[in-house]
Amino acid sequence: MMALGEYLADIVQSWTMFDTSMGAVARITDFSKKLPQEQQGHGSSKEDWFAHGDIDVKGLTASYSPTADPILRDINLSFKAGQKIAICGRTGSGKSSLASALFGLLHIQSGTILADGYDITKVSQDDLRNRMIALPQDPYFCPGTVRSNLALREVESTTVTDQEMLSALDKVGLKSKFEALAAASVSWQTALDVTLNPSDMLTRGQQQLFALARSLLCKGQLLMIDEATSGLDAESDRLVQRLIRSEFKGRTIVAVAHRLLTIMDFDMVVVMDAGRVVEVGCPAELRDIEGGRFAALVRSGGV
Incomplete structure (x- = not known):
């Protein structure tokens, strides 16, 4: 009877897990149906249409969906190829929304975003994102x-060689770790x-180094x-900052910045508030403006 009871308990537990999983699937399916469709470009573009890195934002007002209220309002910015630009602001100011807009993730209600003179809504989303690189916080x-x-x-999967991958791992200090794992296994x-299990194999800081x-x-x-260095120790942070400046030299860098100390050598700072640009300029110059928005962020630690 004990064995039968345990068997029935297992059946009940399995059914409960199945029912819970099906409920989760149903919720995900329902959520996916409610997601707004991305604006898809249909125009053709030259093979080298984003070969330089110029970005021009003209009168941009954007939202999460066609029916949502704007989260960005009347944004006008110009980034030249090779510049390093920091987007700053307090929580909820719109800095991450502006970054999302550059990746074509928002609905543009009015205005344009031009990449090397091309309207990003006129090219496919895949083409757009293949010309850009994301280094996220998570x-x-x-x-x-x-x-x-x-x-x-x-x-990248069709063009990058194994040697280039090993070189990239070596630059961020992870090559020896994976070589040791492979040497200890008969399978790799x-x-x-190596079969990657990031939660078991890598610390949070090492996960960020892998992303780099x-x-x-x-x-x-x-x-x-x-803010791709939030989980790093001081030594790893210095490594990341050095690699970003050396390996991406000549390319346009846009950083959503929380730790302002890391962007004081950038060419430009864009300060956001309530979905609008409220200050633009050189970090050192804005820092010294009495009563300025960026100066206030520096004093408060960039929160």
Whole structure:
């Protein structure tokens, strides 16, 4: 009877897990149906349409969906190829929304975003994002090997060599770690063959370093950074800052900045408030403006 009771308990538990999972699937399906469709470009573009890295934002008002209220209002900005630009502001100011707009993730109600003179709404979303590089605060990983996680995008998976991947891992200090894991296993021939389990294998800081290695392999002309050093120790932070400035030299860098100390050598700071641009200029000059928005952020630690 005890065995039968345990068997029935297992059945009940399995059914409960199945029912819960099906409920989750139903909720996800319902949520996906409610998501707004992205604005899809249909125009053709030259193969080298974003080969320089110029960005011009003209009269941009944008929202999360066609029916939502604007979260960005009347934005006018110009970034030249090779410049380093920081987007700053307090929580909810619109700095991350502006970054999302550059990636084509918002609905443009009015105005334009031009990449090397091309309206980004006139090209496909895949084409747009293949020309840009994202270095997020919380790196993303997919089931698979170190190799497949270093080349997530198709454009890199078909062009980047194993040697280039190993070199990128070496630059961020992770190559020896994966080589040691491969040497201790009979299943993995090289460091790139290691089945990646980031939560078990890598600290949060190492996950960010892995994401940087991935970015080093991308060929896009615009690097978008969202405080990618928040989980790093001081030594690793210095490494990341050095690699960003050396490996992406000549490419346009846009950083959503929370730690203002890391962007004081940038060419430009854009200060956001309530979805609008309220200050633009050189970091050192804005820092010294009495009563200025950026000066206030510096004094408060950039929160």
